[in-house]
Amino acid sequence: MKPAPFAYRRPETVEEALEALAREPGAKVLAGGQSLVPLLSMRLASPGTLVDVNRLPGLDQVTVSDDEVRVGALVRHADLLAHAPAGERQPLLAMALAHVAHATIRNRGTTVGSIVHADAAAEMPTVLALLGGSVEVASVRGRRTIAAADLFAGPLESTIAADELALSAGFPVLGPGEGVGFAEVARRHGDYALCGVAGLVRVEDDAVTEARLGYLSVADVPTVVDVTGCDPAEAAARALERIEPGDDIHASAAYRAQLVKVLTRRVLTAATDDARSRDARRTG
């Protein structure tokens, strides 16, 4: 299986890249290629032009501020996973990234590319949605910021336009009293999950004031469910009102629903414990 012919552009500046995307309506961005090249080889995609953004300057930076971890479009999963300050300010990043494929794929695949690709089976779109992050995009028409809540439109479909280049993604850091958790079940570590759950919990004076869970691989889009005030069983029931796990060759719908229940309990408990212990350290 080989890709069909396409034209190849390798711009040296963001402006050149945006012009190429504007000029050629069928063009696609090539970042790490870890999702796009298999699609080309299987001829599930055959864009007329690829715009290889790997040489663009300034997009390979992770910047950590008081509010967010900002990840440039050329930051590879492996580099974000190894970025200690990012992991400290938002520990959910590393927890989830450890489940993204295998190290060899993480060396090349980008976190922003994964978000743009908008696969509901991928970890980082759900993490962005759960944390309420955003993506900064640019085109010849200008720049705009898309909130995660407005980003994921359908299966493998984001609201980023064909002529837009994603420049970076911003992940909010942990706030005071907040804690996180992550768990997934895959047939083999590094494979896409059969079901995965990310959790964010806030406590105040030891009481849980906010709890949200993000689900991957069990719906068409990354799905965030507010479970504030729920015990783990109620949380799982609420999640299953929102998502209807499907059947495929790897797992039945019933098994996936069972995974939703088990992982909901596990992640809600872990994130609550994490929030309490961080809060105790902060106030203690």
Added chain:
Amino acid sequence: MTEEVHDVRLQVNGATHAVTVPARRLLSDALRHDCGLTGTHVGCEHGVCGACTVLMDGRPVRSCLVLAVSAEDTEVTTVEGLAEDTGEDDTVLSPVQQAFSDCHGLQCGFCTPGFLTTITAGLRANPDPTEDEARDMIAGNLCRCTGYQNIVKAVLRAAELTREGR
């Protein structure tokens, strides 16, 4: 319509290969067909099996998921580049290659080049892996032969050989 081609200079195992390829040429195919380095094996061609793994600037990547045009200006190491050239007639096997030979990690040999490159980089990052870490290091590479037993042994043996400074 003739397909547009690109002149690409690939740096592979310390040598420069000037090749002329269409943009759709995968690095795995460029290495095998254009550079004549058939040590890199191709299995699934969509990133799952790991047989085509090479080092790009020292990091393992799937050469079937990289376009040859975009590998320009990087240093590629294939399985052919792992043995140490002593300058004499002979080349000396690298510790990882030697360990595969010692522990019968070679087996049928199809997936072997991908394991050798992956483990070479893996041991640089973690020179003293536990058995679990050794298994994790190779988890992205598929081998159909014997449940990884001899390959895991070879990872641990290669770590030993490297520590012994050979």
